[in-house]
Amino acid sequence: MTETNPRILLARRPKGAPVPEDFRLEEAPLPDPAEGEVLVRHRFLSLDPYQRGRMDDAKSYAKPVALGGVMECQAVGQVAASRDPRFKEGDWVLGGYGWQTFSTRPAQALIPIDPKEAPPSTALGVLGMPGLTAWVGLTDIGQPKPGETLVVSAASGAVGQVVGQLGKIAGARVVGIAGGQTKCDFALRELGFDAAVDHRGDLVAQLDATCPQGVDVYWENVGGAVQAAVFPRFNDFGRMVMCGMIAQYNTASGAAAAGAPPGPNLGPVVRKRLRIQGFIVSDTGWQRYARFRAEVLGHIAAGRLRWKEDVVQGLANAPQAFIGMLEGRNFGKLVIALD
Ligand SMILES: NC(=O)c1ccc[n+]([C@@H]2O[C@H](COP(=O)([O-])OP(=O)(O)OC[C@H]3O[C@@H](n4cnc5c(N)ncnc54)[C@H](OP(=O)(O)O)[C@@H]3O)[C@@H](O)[C@H]2O)c1
Incomplete structure (x- = not known):
């Protein structure tokens, strides 16, 4: 093959919000799969908030991307060459790696996907890591009950849209928080949420109006001012699912941004017997992937669950799309389509 492997590297570590100069595009030679490996031609790359953390050289649950290394992401693609009997050329797979056009992967790291079940890009969204995150966090921590109020932030995003719809399926009253009227309208009309709150407006007044019975489950995707406004509304035995705090990813060590309101007073955690639990989807999620996928495919087939990419x-x-996501410019699950 005379093809090359265009890819995007981490050129330098960002100071605050990433800028285009933090990334570098280069043409690399096409990698060769070793015995037991597969060469995957990426068709879709998944851009996700956690990749901001991988750009910092900070201690975390996963290693940072090395300076000059390929930016990390999951990819969906087709097998271009296989040195493992489980895969043949043309097969669709989830598990490609990196902001690049090709990757070589051990065959056991790949999940075969059937494009007849759902469009392949959904393996990065509703049927992939973000959908799995929603399913794991609600099953293990949020556990919404019929009639309870579930509030979800970044509600129109990759994780939030699935959280809210699974909450509706569980019988909860769902209030989505999103940035701007278009995203709020989408949450109400397309996703079927009961109410929507625009965090660019008067959060407190809108939460007063939309959560008159208080909050039983809060799905935290954002942190900062949104968290401070939701927290005091918890009912007794409320659950706060700590999924992410994207509003704080660009500040040193994840602190609240300068000028942000102070974090909530945690005193009510005792008085109201609240449960606040963080989780990382990769801890146990992929072991349950088959069950999750079957369940969510069932909801999609029955017309109970929709998605937006x-x-x-x-x-x-x-790079520009990724920078935009950290400013709320994406609308739905952000994916890069490659030719
Ligand atoms: N724990 C885990 O295992 C796990 C797994 C996957 C994702 N996550 C976390 O889940 C959260 C959502 O991820 P996603 O993939 O679904 O992303 P996403 O919601 O598709 O995109 C990010 C959204 O966050 C909102 N946002 C960005 N900056 C903000 C700010 N400063 N203040 C308020 N909102 C802001 C924007 O929505 P609006 O315009 O509506 O504000 C933006 O569209 C992230 O915190 C991510 O790190 C955690």
């Missing part, structure tokens, strides 16, 4: 064309546009 934000598809950006071309590898070269990945």
Whole structure:
């Protein structure tokens, strides 16, 4: 093959919000799969908030991307060459790696996907890591009951849209928080949430109006001002699912941004017997992937669950799309489509 492997590297570690100069596009030679490996031609790359953390050289649950290394992500693609009997050329797989056009992967790290079941890009969204995150966090921690109020932040995003719809299926009253009228309308009309709150408006007044019975489950995707406004509304035995705090990813060590309101007073955790629990989907999620996928495919087939993707064309546009996601410019699950 005379093809090359265009890819995007981490050129330098960002100071605060990432800028285009933190990334570098280069043409690398096409990698060769070793025995037991597969060469995957990426068709879709998944851009996710956790990749911001991988750009910092800080202690975390996963290693940072090395300076000059390929930016991390999951990819869906087709087998271009196989040195393992489980895969043949043309098979669709989830498990490609990196902001690049090709990757070589051990065959056991790949999950075969059937494009007849759902469009392949959904393996990065509703049927992939973000959907699995929603399912794991609600099953293990949130556990919404019929009639309870579930509030979810970043409600129109990859995780939030699935959280809210699974909450509705469980019988909860769902209030979504999102940035701007268009995203709020989407949460109400397309996702079927009961109410929507625009965090760019008067959060407190809107939460007063939409959560008159208080909050039983809060799904935290954002942190900062949104968290401070929701927290005091918890009912007794409320559950706070600590999934992420994207509003704080660009500040040193995840602290609240300068000028942000102070974090909530945690005193009510005792008085109200609240449960606050963080989780990382990869701890136990992928072991349950088959069950999750079957369940969610069932909801989709029955018309109970929808999804929205934000598809950006071309590898070269990945840095700008990623920067935009950290500012709320994506609308739905952000994926990069490669030619
Ligand atoms: N724990 C885990 O295992 C796990 C797994 C996956 C994801 N996560 C976390 O889940 C959260 C959502 O991820 P996602 O993939 O679904 O992303 P996403 O919601 O598709 O995209 C990010 C959204 O966050 C909101 N946002 C960005 N900056 C913000 C700010 N400063 N203040 C308020 N909102 C802001 C924006 O929505 P609005 O315009 O609506 O504000 C933006 O569209 C992230 O915190 C992520 O790190 C955790």
